[in-house]
Amino acid sequence: MLAEIKGLNEECGVFGIWGHKDAAQITYYGLHSLQHRGQEGAGIVVTDGEKLTGFKGEGLVTEVFANGVDNLKGTGAIGHVRYATAGGGGYENVQPFLFRSEQGGLALAHNGNLVNASGLKHQLENQGSIFQTTSDTEVLAHLIKRSGYLELKDKVKNALTMIKGAYAFLIMTETELMIALDPNGLRPLSIGRLGDAYVVASETCAFDAVGAQLERDVEPGELIIINGEGLKSERFSKTINRAICTMEYVYFSRPDSNVEGINVHTARKNLGKRLAIEAPVEADVVTGVPDSSISAAIGYAEASGIPYELGLIKNRYVGRTFIQPSQSLREQGVKMKLSPVRGVVEGKRVVMVDDSIVRGTTSKRIVKMLREAGATEVHVRISSPPIANPCYYGIDTSTHEELIASSHTVEEIRSIIGADSLAFLSTEGMLDAIGRKYEGEFRGQCMACFTGKYPTDIYEDTILPHEKG
Secondary structure (H helix, E strand, O other), rough: HHHHOOOEEEEEEEEEEOOOOHHHHHHHHHHOOOHHHHEEEEEEEOOOOOOOEEEEEEEHHHHHHHHOOOOOOOOOOOEEEEOOEEEEOEEEEEEEEOEEEEEEEEEEEEEEEEEEEHHHHHHHHHOOOOOOOOOOOOHHHHHHHHHOOHHHHHHHHEEEEEEEEEEEEEEEEEOEEEEEOOOOOOOOEEEEOOEEEEEEEEEOHHHHHHHOOOEEEEEEEEEEEEEOEEEEEEEEEOOOOOOEEEEHHHHOOOOOEEEOOHHHHHHHHHHHHHHHOOOOOOOOOOEEOOOOHHHHHHHHHHHHOOOEEEOEEOOOOHHHHHOOOOOHHHHHHHHHHHHOOOOHOOOOEEEEEEOOOOOOHHHHHHHHHHOOOOOOOOEEEEEEOOOOOOOOOOOOOOOOHHHHHOOOOHHHHHHHOOOOEEOOOOOOHHHHHHOOOEEEEOEEEEEEEEEEOOOOOOOOOOOOHOOOO
């Protein structure tokens, strides 16, 4: 994916396992398969039944655990890969968080973003809480600790009812693992089996990597408790408004993952097919922007009858310098990450299929590269609607000014990126192509970045000051 230069990033990925003698090693492989969800930090916490031990660091999974995981011994583990959005970067914000007290340890890993974290943090600080990080994730730990209930599961349930937004939480003590998904199911989360062990992950591709079998998706508002007695499912919320992030299908998830029963590659291919029907054009070749747009480009080619060609090549050996989320590095990163194939595009009318346009910088530079490689025409087709609204649920587009579609028409965007033509997929076309069967206002999907309709309340302290009013 081109997340690091495109400026569209998922916050993180989580993986957990319970009841396996090689828990840390399995978690390492699971996190490696989720590396696309976050490249700025990684960590693992294990339990041997008596104590929690953790190790984390900034960088890729292979960098953080360059010396292996032999020192992390236990039969239960949770792991995390991070891309910094809410709270920013820094070692202190790398998860899992590990807390110790006289009552025992608590490890916490989170995928998502809490929209009422600032207000809760202010209240907790007024009540004497001291925060060790700037991450909104730590709020849950304080809410659990301050709860008046005796049993941990009741403390967790009570805390979960107080937080709002997108969250897939893994909570581990010395003797049990808890799994929780927000009442909207905004983030993907699945549970599986590896022999007698239970596994949980943000994406099903992690199960394939470790040889586990998918059991089912975690339900919105569900709290799963796994310990020596087995697995138990309870509910902490009866109010369910299912709305999984649509960008999981369009962009974030790996093509070999299944998100709530729908294969991501198949969904993207269908998006491309629908796009060819909605926005046809006379051209000689179709090419996709690696990697997330390849499936949609194949679908567009099949439906249009225009041959698919490998017109853009991704360089997979660029150093981490170009993963830093700054505008100047994004711009330089496009040239470092991508190269046009002159023999494919020279003298040709090219359809360039991409999954989204965020700021427009990447699209502009790719169009320019294709022209410099000899393309006579470049027609840009986007397999999703314009992203015109901020996301407050764990994607790093929190202001309108970051989004070119929030202040420009399609024709203006076309002119800015230098394409001969530009077309986006319609919202209805996107929904039909993905193929979910849920009814209701959100059809089972959060489409806030496209439509401006958010499935949760958005709190004043979530919106940046210059965005208000």
